[in-house]
Amino acid sequence: MKKQWWKESIVYQIYPRSFMDTNGDGIGDLKGIQTKLDYLKELGVDVIWLSPVYKSPNDDNGYDISDYYNIMDEFGTIEDWEELLFEVHKREIKLIMDLVVNHTSDEHPWFIQSRQSKDNPYRDYYIWRKGENGVEPNNWESFFSGSAWEYDENTKEYYLHIFSKKQPDLNWENPKVRDEIYKMMKWWLDKGIDGFRMDVINFISKDSDLPNAPSLHGKQYASGSRYFANGPKVHQFLQEMHNRVLSLYAIMTVGETPDVTPDEAALYVGENLNELNMVFQFEHMDIDSGAGGKWDVKPFHLKTFKQVMTKWQKGLEDRGWNSLYLNNHDQPRMVSRFGNDKKYRVESAKMLATCLHMMKGTPFIYQGEEIGMTNVAFNTIDEYKDLETLNWYREREKEGVEDASTLMQLIYKKSRDNARTPMQWNDHKHAGFSNVTPWLKINPNYKEINVKEALEDKDSVFYYYKKLIQLRKEHPIIVYGAYDLLLENHEQIYAFTRTYDEEKLLIILNFSEKSPTFELPKTMVYQSAELLIGNYKVNTTQRIDSFNLQPYESRVYRMH
Ligand code: NOJ
Numbered sequence: 361m362k363k364q365w366w367k368e369s370i371v372y373q374i375y376p377r378s379f380m381d382t383n384g385d386g387i388g389d390l391k392g393i394q395t396k397l398d399y400l401k402e403l404g405v406d407v408i409w410l411s412p413v414y415k416s417p418n419d420d421n422g423y424d425i426s427d428y429y430n431i432m433d434e435f436g437t438i439e440d441w442e443e444l445l446f447e448v449h450k451r452e453i454k455l456i457m458d459l460v461v462n463h464t465s466d467e468h469p470w471f472i473q474s475r476q477s478k479d480n481p482y483r484d485y486y487i488w489r490k491g492e493n494g495v496e497p498n499n500w501e502s503f504f505s506g507s508a509w510e511y512d513e514n515t516k517e518y519y520l521h522i523f524s525k526k527q528p529d530l531n532w533e534n535p536k537v538r539d540e541i542y543k544m545m546k547w548w549l550d551k552g553i554d555g556f557r558m559d560v561i562n563f564i565s566k567d568s569d570l571p572n573a574p575s576l577h578g579k580q581y582a583s584g585s586r587y588f589a590n591g592p593k594v595h596q597f598l599q600e601m602h603n604r605v606l607s608l609y610a611i612m613t614v615g616e617t618p619d620v621t622p623d624e625a626a627l628y629v630g631e632n633l634n635e636l637n638m639v640f641q642f643e644h645m646d647i648d649s650g651a652g653g654k655w656d657v658k659p660f661h662l663k664t665f666k667q668v669m670t671k672w673q674k675g676l677e678d679r680g681w682n683s684l685y686l687n688n689h690d691q692p693r694m695v696s697r698f699g700n701d702k703k704y705r706v707e708s709a710k711m712l713a714t715c716l717h718m719m720k721g722t723p724f725i726y727q728g729e730e731i732g733m734t735n736v737a738f739n740t741i742d743e744y745k746d747l748e749t750l751n752w753y754r755e756r757e758k759e760g761v762e763d764a765s766t767l768m769q770l771i772y773k774k775s776r777d778n779a780r781t782p783m784q785w786n787d788h789k790h791a792g793f794s795n796v797t798p799w800l801k802i803n804p805n806y807k808e809i810n811v812k813e814a815l816e817d818k819d820s821v822f823y824y825y826k827k828l829i830q831l832r833k834e835h836p837i838i839v840y841g842a843y844d845l846l847l848e849n850h851e852q853i854y855a856f857t858r859t860y861d862e863e864k865l866l867i868i869l870n871f872s873e874k875s876p877t878f879e880l881p882k883t884m885v886y887q888s889a890e891l892l893i894g895n896y897k898v899n900t901t902q903r904i905d906s907f908n909l910q911p912y913e914s915r916v917y918r919m920h
Pocket of ligand 1: 420423424460523559560616689690
């Protein structure tokens, strides 16, 4: 497979609202990001991905855009953004922007026009349908609860919104919509950005019949994703986008694609298929959910995790490139979800980082992950801000099946606000994020878990990440080596190898607080084993045929 800079890179995701506030409104801003670039340089990241910074009424924190050519008031101005880009590039870091084009805000001028009359020239920029006898055009459920259709009194029709009703879906069948999007993409690329992360990009082509979805347990609404995820024209649209925009620039692209299998992903990222470089798949994010979706919480099983990760590592082998992530702004914090955020917080954060950074693909770090930030548990629902969480809570409260404390327990596990509490910079009031009360409460553990503390402790999670990142620069095998699973059925240990020409790495990870014995498969012959990185102090000259692992221990050996 071809060598590419984005395969060798490490990406750091910034959720600007929660990163750093400099103008004293309790909301992060672009100037705040600028003040922290040296910190990111110290960590060693190559690329920054900015979650949306465009003008937005913030129904969904910027994923509802009302002007693609301007910056959200709370975050600053286009001049601030230009300066940020300059400062990022000065440090030899790249910048990729979030591209949210499955939908706009309902306050976008296109939608304001579109809803005015059935013959408005912008009517067909969105998906409008008549309902029948006061019933929506179909039974699709919005990702944020309730129907995916909103009735508009003015023209007596419904518009489709698979996210919130303030996020109407664009009609990609309309060539004018596509022209507008490509024009806007070029406008940003001509400013010198280095690529895009594309929001739910595999949802842009809907089955034009808009069929009803099979409903679960006689529920009124059901997920329609089988009719819009990887829809009929998605590859046609992306190839057009590639041809008209992406191919003209030396950039990286990563598409967010829920509901893809490795075979489907290969169609988006296939090396010669001219669409995207990588996709974010969701299978490993779904392994602790049941048939009822994300709030139907199931226990985590390492064996399933290994199966899913291996399926992706092997599934795209020699075909395309994986993105690697264990959390982001939509997911719980990885150390709380897959590790242990109490007694073994530091150990398990390092172990999970080792797992991710030693796989084949481009690792994505989500802000705060590098200091082991954890989930949060606010006392009351009023302290939550995420509309997905709030809508779901209200709906379940209305149904009245579970009591409030059961609902709160689920929120503690799965709410997106777990990842959105402000970045913990130091142990001062408001964690050094702001000098006023922030838009979302700080996690009370900021006194112990913060950047200042991490930078002062040479054994911190931060320095472990820094070392992992350096190792990637020193050993091409970490980027390009083939992945193979060992000990498939082990309940606590995740072990795998990476192989590149004559070289071999062995990665051993204990996903438990027990002390399981690692037994090296007899087929692996070696002279000596050199420890490249580990999260406990170990005797580096020992043989590694059989030994006990400490809780959440991780070791990476180079086999000679
Ligand atoms: C995925 C984004 O990551 C999420 O935050 C957002 O709510 C939806 N897409 C809708 O844009």
